[in-house]
Amino acid sequence: MKFVDEFRDREKADVLIKAIEQLLARMKRDETRPLQIMEVCGGHTHSIFRYGVEGMLPKSIELVHGPGCPVCVLPMGRVDDCVAIAERPEVIFATFGDAMRVPGSRKSLLQAKADGCDVRMVYSPMDALALARLNPQREVVFFGIGFETTMPSTALTLLQAEREGIENFSIFCNHITIVPTIKAILDSPDLRLDGFLGPGHVSMVIGDAPYEFIARYYKKPMVIAGFEPLDILQSIWMLLKQIDEGRCEIENQYARVAPAGGNAVALKAVAQVYELREFFEWRGLGSIDHSGVKIRDAYARFDAERKFAVSNARVADPTSCQCGEVLKGVIKPWQCKVFGRACTPETPLGALMVSSEGACAAHYQYGGVKRGRDEAEASAA
Amino acid sequence: MNMISLPSRRSRGKVHTPTVTLAHGGGGKAMKDLIDDVFVGAFDNPLLDPLDDSARIDLLDLAQYGDRLAFTTDSFVVDPLIFPGGDIGKLAVCGTVNDLAVGGALPLYLSCAVIVEEGVPIDLLRQIAGSMAATAKDAGVKIVTGDTKVVNKGACDRMFITTTGVGVVAAGVELGAHRARPGDAVLVNGLLGDHGAAILGARGDMALRAPIESDCAPLQGLIARLLEAAPNTRFMRDPTRGGIATVLNEIAEASQIAIDIDEAATPLRDEVRGFCEILGLDPLYLANEGKIVAIAPPDEAAAAVDAMRAHPFGREAAVIGRVVDGEPGRVAMRTIFGGRRIVDMLVGEQLPRIC
Numbered sequence: 001m002k003f004v005d006e007f008r009d010r011e012k013a014d015v016l017i018k019a020i021e022q023l024l025a026r027m028k029r030d031e032t033r034p035l036q037i038m039e040v041c042g043g044h045t046h047s048i049f050r051y052g053v054e055g056m057l058p059k060s061i062e063l064v065h066g067p068g069c070p071v072c073v074l075p076m077g078r079v080d081d082c083v084a085i086a087e088r089p090e091v092i093f094a095t096f097g098d099a100m101r102v103p104g105s106r107k108s109l110l111q112a113k114a115d116g117c118d119v120r121m122v123y124s125p126m127d128a129l130a131l132a133r134l135n136p137q138r139e140v141v142f143f144g145i146g147f148e149t150t151m152p153s154t155a156l157t158l159l160q161a162e163r164e165g166i167e168n169f170s171i172f173c174n175h176i177t178i179v180p181t182i183k184a185i186l187d188s189p190d191l192r193l194d195g196f197l198g199p200g201h202v203s204m205v206i207g208d209a210p211y212e213f214i215a216r217y218y219k220k221p222m223v224i225a226g227f228e229p230l231d232i233l234q235s236i237w238m239l240l241k242q243i244d245e246g247r248c249e250i251e252n253q254y255a256r257v258a259p260a261g262g263n264a265v266a267l268k269a270v271a272q273v274y275e276l277r278e279f280f281e282w283r284g285l286g287s288i289d290h291s292g293v294k295i296r297d298a299y300a301r302f303d304a305e306r307k308f309a310v311s312n313a314r315v316a317d318p319t320s321c322q323c324g325e326v327l328k329g330v331i332k333p334w335q336c337k338v339f340g341r342a343c344t345p346e347t348p349l350g351a352l353m354v355s356s357e358g359a360c361a362a363h364y365q366y367g368g369v370k371r372g373r374d375e376a377e378a379s380a381a
Numbered sequence: 382m383n384m385i386s387l388p389s390r391r392s393r394g395k396v397h398t399p400t401v402t403l404a405h406g407g408g409g410k411a412m413k414d415l416i417d418d419v420f421v422g423a424f425d426n427p428l429l430d431p432l433d434d435s436a437r438i439d440l441l442d443l444a445q446y447g448d449r450l451a452f453t454t455d456s457f458v459v460d461p462l463i464f465p466g467g468d469i470g471k472l473a474v475c476g477t478v479n480d481l482a483v484g485g486a487l488p489l490y491l492s493c494a495v496i497v498e499e500g501v502p503i504d505l506l507r508q509i510a511g512s513m514a515a516t517a518k519d520a521g522v523k524i525v526t527g528d529t530k531v532v533n534k535g536a537c538d539r540m541f542i543t544t545t546g547v548g549v550v551a552a553g554v555e556l557g558a559h560r561a562r563p564g565d566a567v568l569v570n571g572l573l574g575d576h577g578a579a580i581l582g583a584r585g586d587m588a589l590r591a592p593i594e595s596d597c598a599p600l601q602g603l604i605a606r607l608l609e610a611a612p613n614t615r616f617m618r619d620p621t622r623g624g625i626a627t628v629l630n631e632i633a634e635a636s637q638i639a640i641d642i643d644e645a646a647t648p649l650r651d652e653v654r655g656f657c658e659i660l661g662l663d664p665l666y667l668a669n670e671g672k673i674v675a676i677a678p679p680d681e682a683a684a685a686v687d688a689m690r691a692h693p694f695g696r697e698a699a700v701i702g703r704v705v706d707g708e709p710g711r712v713a714m715r716t717i718f719g720g721r722r723i724v725d726m727l728v729g730e731q732l733p734r735i736c
Contacts, residue, residue: 052722
């Protein structure tokens with residue numbers, strides 16, 4: 001398949017793996033521990049597992065799967081709010097597919113649908129707006145979720161609804177922003193990371209400037225990476241090269257899609273529609289300042305949070321979860337106390353088991369739970 | 382069949398309304414007219430025609446095909462009822478015929494139980510019955526008994542069909558999921574995931590139109606060829622819901638062996654690959670309705686592939702992997718990129734990813 005197969009070429013992968021091995025061999029580094037590289041984005045985590053990238057890398061490189069799966073980090077209280085909105089008889093609740101399985105404290109949207117709520121899976125917020133046009137007697141609520149990648153499309157849909165004078169459409173805004181969360185990870189005292197693979201699709205919107213602080217103040221290198229397996233290998237090689245040469249920069253491997261300045265039109269729509277929340281709750285990470293956005297007062301009539309007086313109650317994460325430690329690379333997914341036992345993709349306890357992009361779910365699905373258990377037992381013994 | 386005395390042909394009723402109403406399920410004349418006009422006319426065979434409470438089949442007649450009876454049932458609730466490459470009627474026949482055939486049986490007789498929602502156009506019902514009849518003919522089976530129920534609007538989604546099938550297994554044919562041995566070849570008869578992609582595309586809720594047709598087909602002919610060419614075939618299964626990933630896991634678990642497959646050898650249509658790329662789905666978990674996964678001993682694998690390729694439903698047949706000595710129950714795939722990953726059972730349904 002054109003424009004896909006080129007980025008999954010086995011021979012080119014071999015060349016890159018050799019280059020990575022050579023670089024590692026001549027690098028001066030602490031040989032007692034592996035180099036830890038965090039891929040921030042869930043899309044990267046998925047590709048890494050889908051193509052078996054981790055197993056191709058030398059053992060001295062450890063990939064830490066970061067917090068960049070918006071479905072995973074959605075806190076239980078917000079899912080409860082979704083269900084409460086969906087349970088109103090006048091509401092058609094429109095959501096992306098993989099958000100349907102996220103557990104709330106009472107139920108997931110999938111269960112709510114089975115119990116009779118009108119929950120529809122859509123592929124774009126514009127599909128939800130089309131539902132509102134088709135069902136003028138119903139209230140259509142779109143579940144806005146995702147980082148800067150999906151923020152503009154939600155904003156543009158809201159602006160389109162305003163232009164058309166559609167009154168029965170609103171957005172339950174759960175959009176979050178990645179930069180404060182990377183900062184929170186960098187500020188944690190048990191941090192061990194050596195560098196970051198940056199989320200390419202977020203940079204497609206925001207460019208590379210917002211990450212400058214990582215290099216400047218925290219002295220960690222980052223490479224903004226594409227999502228094909230060759231993109232990931234090349235980005236790892238670029239990161240090692242920075243470490244080898246003692247540089248800390250924000251480099252862009254994904255220039256074919258993500259321009260340095262981002263997307264001006266998208267950024268304008270985002271600025272017009274949203275403002276930063278004081279704080280937002282993340283499953284597994286707790287409350288992080290300025291890490292979420294809400295709809296501005298000027299568009300209050302499109303804000304489901306205000307239209308349906310959402311309770312916004314906080315529900316604490318289960319105490320047995322070690323998602324926070326997994327996210328920071330302190331432990332591997334299978335070293336968590338509940339991984340594969342109390343916490344499985346069928347009955348996820350923690351954020352990272354929720355969506356197939358979550359580090360634990362990806363390990364469970366593609367990494368082999370039996371191997372994980374064996375290793376956990378071996379390390380405990 | 383010559384040992385059963387059949388009554389002379391009775392006169393058949395006719396439907397006089399454009400849609401199905403509750404009267405058609407009332408047990409009276411309207412129901413008889415519907416059954417006669419729509420089903421008996423289409424299925425047209427002497428075992429069904431008298432409309433007795435059961436079809437009676439001569440045991441000696443069955444015994445000429447083998448020494449064991451195979452018996453299976455399946456329900457069909459597909460949405461949409463008509464999709465590229467087939468419809469619920471074709472699917473209801475193929476599904477049950479294939480369940481018999483992969484067990485090594487020659488499919489012979491089917492039942493057809495239909496639950497219809499009031500308001501369904503008679504012409505639609507006629508089209509589905511016609512499709513069942515045509516597919517049954519292709520599959521060499523007769524639909525010999527049935528049932529029709531009409532339910533209130535909203536009590537079912539237009540039409541559900543249950544088919545039950547009877548077939549006969551030839552003496553000496555022994556197939557089982559527990560029979561796979563290290564060294565055996567893992568075969569498929571063609572391009573994977575077409576049915577799942579066609580149905581998802583036809584539902585329209587992905588806002589994505591793809592020129593993909595369901596692979597829905599009756600496989601008794603292909604399977605007979607395969608068993609002739611590779612008589613020591615260990616096991617076959619049709620990878621419907623859950624796709625080949627699920628079937629391979631079932632085999633690995635039942636036989637307590639490991640399976641390695643090669644992504645580069647797995648036959649996939651470019652359209653299905655593209656469809657999965659865009660929606661974030663994995664084709665290994667997509668449903669098939671005209672495919673089998675077969676486990677054959679190493680010395681018969683090439684003959685099995687050749688036999689399948691010589692059949693219209695097996696042109697793209699391929700060896701996609703091997704049974705290996707390894708952690709029992711583990712299925713792994715060498716990816717096109719050169720890496721390795723576990724292919725596990727799916728939890729729940731595949732849902733498209735956000736980004």
